[in-house]
Amino acid sequence: MKILVQGDLGQVAYHVGDEAMAIAAADELRARLEAKIVLLTRDPEQTKDLYGMDAMDTLVFPWPPAERSKHLELVRRAASGDRTALPAGDSVWRVIDEVKSADGVLIAGGGNMNSLYGWLLYERAALGLIAKELGKPLVVSGQTFGPTLLPQDQQTLHELLDYAGLVGAREPSSYALGFQMGLGSEKLTRVVDDASFLLPPGSVDANPAGEEFELPEGPFIAATFGPESWRDGTRSLAKLGEVLDRAVELTGLPVYLIPHVGPLGPEGRGGDHESHETVQAHSRSGQVRVCPVLPAPAVAAFTAAAELVLTNRYHPVVFGLAAGVPVVALANDSYSDVRLHGAMDNWGVQDWALPLSSLDIGGFDLAIAEAWARRAEIREHLESVRPRIRAVHENWWDAVASILSGRDAEAAKGLGDVVSLESDSEWAKQARGQRSQFRALSGGIATLWTEWDDVRSQRDLLLHERNEAMEEKERIVRSRSFKAATLLRRGASVLRRVSGGGR
Known part of the structure; x- marks a missing residue:
């Protein structure tokens, strides 16, 4: 067998979360199928070197909306056999040939099925068109849908999901949007992020990156902060340096800033490197340390070994919660809030996902203090719900493997609601009250x-x-x-x- 896996691999700036979802999905398939896995990537050599899997060039779409819509129609013509649709050297022809020889196609999880990252949505839609034209099974796993979708983009998304044999939605809001687009429960399944269980059992205590980097010898706080929201013009990084100093004073632990986006290794610049340098520059404790960008499995292990995770990025939440680590998340904008709140809702600790407005009024500090005070209780809660979540995750991938191998499969058993561990503190009430207005304002800007x-x-x-x-x-x-x-x-x-x- 041969299965093609589409993710966001091999980008110019290494992206931990995007890489983690694709390789985790490939691992889940390899555990269930005697199949050759081919990863679609922007940098086949880097992907092969990092993960030891077969890789090939992915489809690449233009960024401007009008151009990507036009290009999708050219791909549609090419998929139907029109050899004049695109130049002979276009990557679409090799992708078509690979899909022809494959047994199935998996679109791994992600947060790009929206108009803000429309070129990535259209790349997936194009792959779906090719699979449909060639009659190959297609599964769409672990996605965030929306929240910002122009009418033409929603139509494109609907066509993609309508053909798929299974569709995984990783937040309650994405699950609801799938139903609004007409997907039934026999296809649409509520799941957790593909990379939730990227780490194999017992790997957390191991050195995650060989000689490149060693875990701290004592307990620590893991923190990850990406750039400020470029659409909303937010200004938060300087304040976060002060917040981390107060966390150091509260816990007595050092903070390790673990970047998720940027060139691999210690010499990188841009992405989270710049964000973390800004945060560190506004810290006065001397206990906030900047780390290099590490490969996704190493970052997952690093995060899982922490005592507390603080972040405005998505995958520190995923890695931390799956390892039973208390997490406090701060959303930059509505898109971020949908994902962070949704990920933490899956584990029943959604009160510790706060909108950005909580930073200015001290809510983020108070949430950190309560998470630290209740850390044993939070760990116990996460440990108690993990078996059920893991069972849903395993069932999902069993169903995916069945679809891709051409076997009949029962509908995957979705996640459903879990018991929540709540806070009745004022900071939590304020965050809940601010959420709808925060999403409305930021979503309107988007x-x-x-x-x-x-x-x-x-x-x-x-x-x-x-x-x-x-x-x-x-x-x-x-x-x-x-x-x-x-x-x-x-x-x-x-x-x-x-x-x-x-x-």
Whole structure:
């Protein structure tokens, strides 16, 4: 057998969470199927070197909305056999050939099925079109749907999900949106993130990255903070440095800043490197340390070994909760809040996922203090719900393997609600009260931004087409054949006047 797995692998800046979901999905399939797994990636050599799996170039779509919609139609033509649709060197032809020879296609989990990252949505939609045209089984695993979706993007998403044999939604809101798009419970399943159980049993105490990096010898806090929300113009990183100092004073533990985005190794710049340097620069405790970007399995092990996880990124939440570590999360915007709150809701600790507004009024500090005071209780709660969550996870991948191998499978058993460990403190009540307004305001900004981007791209496409038409007109006017035709028309006109035939 051969199964193709689509993730967001091999990006210019290594992205821990994206890599983790794809390789975790591949591991789950390899544990269940005697199959060759081929990873679709932007950097096949890097992916092969890191994970020892077969890899090939993925589809690549343009960023502007109008261009990606146009390109999707070209891929549709190519998938139906039109060899003139795209140039011979386009990666789509090799992907089509690979899908032809594959037994099934898996789109691994992610948070890109929305208009903010529309080019990634369309890459997945294109792969789905190819699988559909060639009659290959397709599964879409562990996704966030929305929350920002332009009408044309929702239509594209619906077409993709409608063909899939199974669809996994990793938050309650994504599950609800799937139902709104007409997916039934026989297909749509509520799951946890694909990378929730990336770590094999007993690996947490091992050195995760060999000679590259060693875990701290004593207890520590793991923290990860990505850039501030570029759409909303937030300013939070300086304040987070002060928050971490207070966490150090509260717990007596050092803080290790573990980046999730940036070039691998200690020499990288950009991404979380810059965010963490800013946070550290505003810390005065001397106990906030910046780490290099490590491969996804190492980051998962590093995070799982912590006493407490503080983050505004998604996968520190995933890694921490699965290992029984208390987590306090801070959402930059509505998109982030949907994912962070949803991930923590899956484990029943959603009160410790806060909107960004909690940072200014001290709610984030108070949530950290309560998480630390109740850390034994939180660990006990996470340990108590883990067997059920793990069973749902295993059942999901059993069903996925059955679909991809062409066997009939019963509907996967979804997660459902778990018992919640709540806080009745004022900070938690404030966060719950602020959430709807926070999502409405930030979501409105995101919608306006995507609508503006769509209109701008439509304008740019029309201008490009107009310029091409004008250039073609100039070429025709300057051509010999046009000049000859003009002379012939003039000659014919003169001849008609001389002969008296023209009036």
